Structure formats: structure tokens, C-alpha cells
Amino acid sequence: MDGMIASAKKDVLVEIVKLAQKREMKGNQGGWKDFLKFYDKKFGSSLSDPAKRSADVLAAFLKTFSQKEDLKIFEKVLQCHSNRDAVLEFQKSSADTESPEQRLVRLTLENPQYPVDYSFPSHEEGWLITKRSKKSKVMQSTEMLAVDCEMALCDDGTEALIRVCAVDRNLKVKLDEFVKPSKAIVDYRTDITGITATDLDGVTCSLADVQRSLKKLLSHGKILVGHSLYNDLRALQIDHPRVIDTAYVFKYRDEPPNRRPSLSNLCKFVLGFELRKKGSPHNCLDDACAAMKLAIEKVEHDVDNVIPFVREKVQEEVQMAKLLVHRVPVVVSSEDLHKVISGEFTVEVKTNKKPRGDRYSAFAIFENQQAATEAFEKLDGILEKDTSGRPQKLVSFELDTGVSGSLCVCKMARHDSCKSNNASTKRPLQDEEPLGESKKSRTDHQGEELEKTNTTATSDQCETHLKEIERLKRELSQRDQEIANLKEIELLKRELSQRDQEIANLNKIVVALTRKQGL
Known part of the structure; x- marks a missing residue:
């Protein structure tokens, strides 16, 4: 494998490193940025674009991987290039008959x-x-x-x-x-x-x-x-x-x-x-x-x-009639979302190319923007804004089935007061298929780029809130245990006090009997 990497062209190495970044792969010196901090004391991870690094640096990073599964992935990329080269070579040799x-x-x-x-x-x-x-x-x-x-x-x-x-x-x-x-x-x-x-x-x-x-x-x-x-x-x-x-x-x-x-x-x-x-x-x-x-x-x-590329007003209005629901536990079905969010809506579930395991994202699609806004306002949760200025809520829930947890609900439009301040950061709504999107998690709608832009940021914020909730739960659990221990101690103290009283009473009886016998 080292020989194949050493002989690969720079553009191939760049693609492999980008793939490793995308899949969050780590060698024995960590991920790509971790490797740069260790390998390049001068620039470190400040120059992290693989295309701006030399082939030697890229190859050195890829050689830090030794796990069989990782090497198989790299080998597959090289195989794709080999397949491409074979077709291109055939085309050159028979260009007139292509x-x-x-x-x-x-x-x-x-x-x-x-x-x-x-x-x-x-x-x-x-x-x-x-x-x-x-x-x-x-x-x-x-x-x-x-x-x-x-x-x-x-x-x-x-x-x-x-x-x-x-x-x-x-x-x-x-x-x-x-x-x-x-x-x-x-x-x-x-x-x-x-x-x-x-x-x-x-x-x-x-x-x-x-x-x-x-x-x-x-x-x-x-x-x-x-x-x-x-x-x-x-x-x-x-x-x-x-x-x-x-x-x-x-x-x-x-x-x-x-x-x-x-x-x-x-x-x-x-x-x-x-x-x-x-x-x-x-x-x-x-x-x-x-x-x-x-x-x-x-x-x-x-x-x-x-x-x-035509952006139609009607299409944008359709986009605004959605709420982005993310960090949804997989044990919560799309039908269950109707028990958390009020109003009439359909659910479009989204999945990531790299599954997050116990969480997924979805769109709640309403008849119009007003219905989506009303449903958002009725949600009982922690209100905040994502990095693009869009309102979102961290919502805790408990279903009739006994399942409980938290999820995030984000509006697809800013408040009017946010528009002027955040206009430069807003990405236009696109009717397109962005890179890496899971094909069957779309309905040929706009907002896929928006969802990609916001999901990571909002997920990170919600992740922080969820961690805080878990920490508070652990503290409450510890306090409950401490209270239980205190109650147990108080109970033991009362029992000891009763026994001390019983012993004192017995001592009095013994003293009285002794006196009688002395008489």
C-alpha cells in the first residue's frame, strides 16, 4: 500500500486525504489537522487545505494509517482512479470510434x-x-x-x-x-x-x-x-x-x-x-x-x-413552510414527531451518508409558512439562534410509550430583525442535489444546501445543550443518592437512639433489681 501511495499523483492523494477528512478517519497521529500540528511546526493546521500541501506531506499523512479497513478504503480510491485511467487510455487509443x-x-x-x-x-x-x-x-x-x-x-x-x-x-x-x-x-x-x-x-x-x-x-x-x-x-x-x-x-x-x-x-x-x-x-x-x-x-x-437555474418565489415559499427537526433519536419514528410538534404536516426523513448511529434529521412540511411558524411558536423549549440567525428550540419530550429525550427544531427563515444583520451569511436556497446527499432523503426541493450549512452548527449547539442536560441529570441523580443516603443515616440514627434508650431503661431495671437484692 505504501508503494501505491508513493507512486500516486498529487491530485489522487488530495482526493484520498479529503475523503479521510470527510469520514473523520484517524491514523496513529490522529486526523489530518492533528497530523499537521505534529508534522509541521511552522504552519500547523492553519494551512489545512490538502490541495495546498505537497505530495510528500499528503503521502506522509496517509502512511500513518495501518488499520486494514482504512487501507481498504484508500485502495478503493486508487482503484477508481485506475478504472478511470483505463477508460481514458482506451479512449485515446480509439478516439475515432468512441x-x-x-x-x-x-x-x-x-x-x-x-x-x-x-x-x-x-x-x-x-x-x-x-x-x-x-x-x-x-x-x-x-x-x-x-x-x-x-x-x-x-x-x-x-x-x-x-x-x-x-x-x-x-x-x-x-x-x-x-x-x-x-x-x-x-x-x-x-x-x-x-x-x-x-x-x-x-x-x-x-x-x-x-x-x-x-x-x-x-x-x-x-x-x-x-x-x-x-x-x-x-x-x-x-x-x-x-x-x-x-x-x-x-x-x-x-x-x-x-x-x-x-x-x-x-x-x-x-x-x-x-x-x-x-x-x-x-x-x-x-x-x-x-x-x-x-x-x-x-x-x-x-x-x-x-x-x-431558476429560483421561483413559489419554491421559496414552499421552503419556508418547513421546520428542520434534527438530533432525533432513532427510537422516535416519524409518526411520533406528530406527538411532539403540533399542527398538520408531513415528515421527510433525511439520512446522512455517514450514519450518526442513534440520531437522524427530518423536515416537518406544513401547508404554508404561517402553519409552520405557529407550530414552532407552540413548542415548549429553549429558544436560541443558529449561526445563520435562524430561530431554533431545544425540545424535551416524553411519549406515551415511555420513550423520553430531546431534539432540536429549527425554522427555515430568519426573524425579520435578523435579516439585515445576517444577510451576508445566508446561503441561497437551491433546487439541487448537493454533494454527498442521500438520494432518497429528498423530494427534489430547495433547502438541501441550507440544511447542510445549518445542521452541523445547530447540531453542535444542541449537542452542547444535551451534554449539559446529561450533566444536570447526573448531578440530580447523585443528589438523589445523597439524599437517599442521608435518609438512611437519619433512620439509623433514630434506631440507635431508640436502642440507647432501651439500654438506658434496662440499666435502670438492673440497678433497681440490684438494690432490692442488697436489701
């Missing part, structure tokens, strides 16, 4: 985020790695298969596959299966997935069954198509080398590359139709067909890969 389908594969592989997003832990048990052949016939294959999945939230904060659909180039359905989850589900996210627990009654199809079916469908160099496809592949636990990701191929005009168009916007601007009605749940068969149509439109008509 098909439109192969070009889209190349565009996907050339995206700066590809090595990060597609660096799956495929070394782990249960993953399927399709054959990586470099034969000319396989590399020249133009057959395509589009896939889309629906996932539910598990009790450990991860996601489980509950439905998968795949269509061929002619939009013929090749696979449409409900999938029996291997973990306990706490939320089917029906508002988004359209799937309930009842839909899975009697389902016997497993993830392994789906993998076997897709292995057959993906043979002979077939290209896999999807929108933010890495999320689907992660749910499927499949590592496939030839992919077309429409979230990579298309982009917004005059917007940073990390702001990815939603599938709904691509259907609207590229294909000319609405993918789904406002408020309707996802349908993975429709989404798979939409991804294939986008690929075909690019292949057959070479449509512009840039679409306009």
Missing part, C-alpha cells in the same frame, strides 16, 4: 467527485463486484440498463433497500421487486417512497436475490445508468465499473459544480415534462425510466448538458 454511450461513461469518470462518491466499501462481506474486463469488445459495449431504488430508515441509522426497479434502453422493465430488509425498520418514509410496511408483507426477495438478478443483467460490459447512482449502488451493495450518472453529466448554468440538478429539474428542462406532481411520493420505476430517457436524449440528440 461511441456516445462511451463518452457519457468517460464524462462520469472524469467528474472530480467520482473517486469519492464511488469509493464503496466493496471489500466488506455481502458486496458484489462485477467483472472489470479491459477487453475491447466489453469496453465498446453500448448496451445500457437504468436502475433506481427506494430505501427505508433502519434502527441503527443506516438505510435498507426496500424496492428496486431496472429498465433497458427501450424502457422495458427488466426488474421490479419489493425487497425484504435485513434490519429492523423504524421509518419507511412513506411520504417519499410511497411504500408502507404492508407492501412488504409476505415479501421473500432478499438483497442477495436482487444482486444475482442484476449480475446477469449487467454481464458483457453493460453500462449502468442512474441519477446520483452511487446511492443506489451503495444500497444494492454492487460495485460496477461502467456507469453513467446523469447528476454528473448535466449541470446548472453559472453555478458551482457541487450544485447538482435534481432529476425533476432535468426532466422539466431537458425532456419537457413534470416527473411527479407536487407532494407526490417517488416511484422508482418512473425515476429509472427518467434516467434512461436523459441518457438516450444525450446519446441520440446530444442535447445541451447545461440547464438554467
Whole structure:
């Protein structure tokens, strides 16, 4: 592994270090910033951008890792680059014969985020790695298969596959299966997935069954198509080398590359139709067909890969009709949130690419901004502001089931008094798919960037409050114990006093008897 790192190009090392930062990985000298403080006495962590560090410094940091799991992740990033290089080399040697389908594969592989997003832990048990052949016939294959999945939230904060659909180039359905989850589900996210627990009654199809079916469908160099496809592949636990990701191929005009168009916007601007009605749940068969149509439109008509970014007032009003609910214990289902927050609303559960284990985030979506504001005002909790000036409350609760705890509720708009003071820090609401977002935790809405900006800050603040609450609970518990001990001491004192009195009485009796006998 050290040899591979030493021979890697700087841009590759930069991506690996950024991935290590993103996943909060630590070597024997800590994380990236800890390493810099130790390694560079002059600048330390003040110069922490990996791109501004030399290849030697980057390699030195990566060599501090020795755990097998960490090395496997780094090896996977290097493998992604190797896969990319193989495709690019093939393209150079046969540039005149590159098909439109192969070009889209190349565009996907050339995206700066590809090595990060597609660096799956495929070394782990249960993953399927399709054959990586470099034969000319396989590399020249133009057959395509589009896939889309629906996932539910598990009790450990991860996601489980509950439905998968795949269509061929002619939009013929090749696979449409409900999938029996291997973990306990706490939320089917029906508002988004359209799937309930009842839909899975009697389902016997497993993830392994789906993998076997897709292995057959993906043979002979077939290209896999999807929108933010890495999320689907992660749910499927499949590592496939030839992919077309429409979230990579298309982009917004005059917007940073990390702001990815939603599938709904691509259907609207590229294909000319609405993918789904406002408020309707996802349908993975429709989404798979939409991804294939986008690929075909690019292949057959070479449509512009840039679409306009339009911020509509109506869309912003929809965004303001939400409350961000975060640091929610996983034992609290989306239905339980209705017992904590008043009013009529639907719940859109969000999950992180890196699960937090016992917590998750969600949006409470109301009919309008006034309803969201009223629900927020009725909440009984500690009122504060996040770093962007948005009001939030730390709310303690106790459910009828006996479950108790705390969560944070944040408004998606500032108070009027905060607007002028914080205008420079506010990030615009975007209709997009930000980097690292979990695909099925969205409804093609604005505010994903806002949620990413605020969740960390608000979570840190709430984390501080939660720690303070835990500390106070421990103090109260200690005091209760001390009080109990004092009560026990008082009881013993009374018992001793009674016994002393009894002994004194007995002594009097003995003295009296002695006197009588002396007489």
C-alpha cells in the first residue's frame, strides 16, 4: 500500500486525504489537522487545505494509517482512479470510434467527485463486484440498463433497500421487486417512497436475490445508468465499473459544480415534462425510466448538458413552510414527531451518508409558512439562534410509550430583525442535489444546501445543550443518592437512639433489681 501511495499523483492523494477528512478517519497521529500540528511546526493546521500541501506531506499523512479497513478504503480510491485511467487510455487509443454511450461513461469518470462518491466499501462481506474486463469488445459495449431504488430508515441509522426497479434502453422493465430488509425498520418514509410496511408483507426477495438478478443483467460490459447512482449502488451493495450518472453529466448554468440538478429539474428542462406532481411520493420505476430517457436524449440528440437555474418565489415559499427537526433519536419514528410538534404536516426523513448511529434529521412540511411558524411558536423549549440567525428550540419530550429525550427544531427563515444583520451569511436556497446527499432523503426541493450549512452548527449547539442536560441529570441523580443516603443515616440514627434508650431503661431495671437484692 505504501508503494501505491508513493507512486500516486498529487491530485489522487488530495482526493484520498479529503475523503479521510470527510469520514473523520484517524491514523496513529490522529486526523489530518492533528497530523499537521505534529508534522509541521511552522504552519500547523492553519494551512489545512490538502490541495495546498505537497505530495510528500499528503503521502506522509496517509502512511500513518495501518488499520486494514482504512487501507481498504484508500485502495478503493486508487482503484477508481485506475478504472478511470483505463477508460481514458482506451479512449485515446480509439478516439475515432468512441461511441456516445462511451463518452457519457468517460464524462462520469472524469467528474472530480467520482473517486469519492464511488469509493464503496466493496471489500466488506455481502458486496458484489462485477467483472472489470479491459477487453475491447466489453469496453465498446453500448448496451445500457437504468436502475433506481427506494430505501427505508433502519434502527441503527443506516438505510435498507426496500424496492428496486431496472429498465433497458427501450424502457422495458427488466426488474421490479419489493425487497425484504435485513434490519429492523423504524421509518419507511412513506411520504417519499410511497411504500408502507404492508407492501412488504409476505415479501421473500432478499438483497442477495436482487444482486444475482442484476449480475446477469449487467454481464458483457453493460453500462449502468442512474441519477446520483452511487446511492443506489451503495444500497444494492454492487460495485460496477461502467456507469453513467446523469447528476454528473448535466449541470446548472453559472453555478458551482457541487450544485447538482435534481432529476425533476432535468426532466422539466431537458425532456419537457413534470416527473411527479407536487407532494407526490417517488416511484422508482418512473425515476429509472427518467434516467434512461436523459441518457438516450444525450446519446441520440446530444442535447445541451447545461440547464438554467431558476429560483421561483413559489419554491421559496414552499421552503419556508418547513421546520428542520434534527438530533432525533432513532427510537422516535416519524409518526411520533406528530406527538411532539403540533399542527398538520408531513415528515421527510433525511439520512446522512455517514450514519450518526442513534440520531437522524427530518423536515416537518406544513401547508404554508404561517402553519409552520405557529407550530414552532407552540413548542415548549429553549429558544436560541443558529449561526445563520435562524430561530431554533431545544425540545424535551416524553411519549406515551415511555420513550423520553430531546431534539432540536429549527425554522427555515430568519426573524425579520435578523435579516439585515445576517444577510451576508445566508446561503441561497437551491433546487439541487448537493454533494454527498442521500438520494432518497429528498423530494427534489430547495433547502438541501441550507440544511447542510445549518445542521452541523445547530447540531453542535444542541449537542452542547444535551451534554449539559446529561450533566444536570447526573448531578440530580447523585443528589438523589445523597439524599437517599442521608435518609438512611437519619433512620439509623433514630434506631440507635431508640436502642440507647432501651439500654438506658434496662440499666435502670438492673440497678433497681440490684438494690432490692442488697436489701
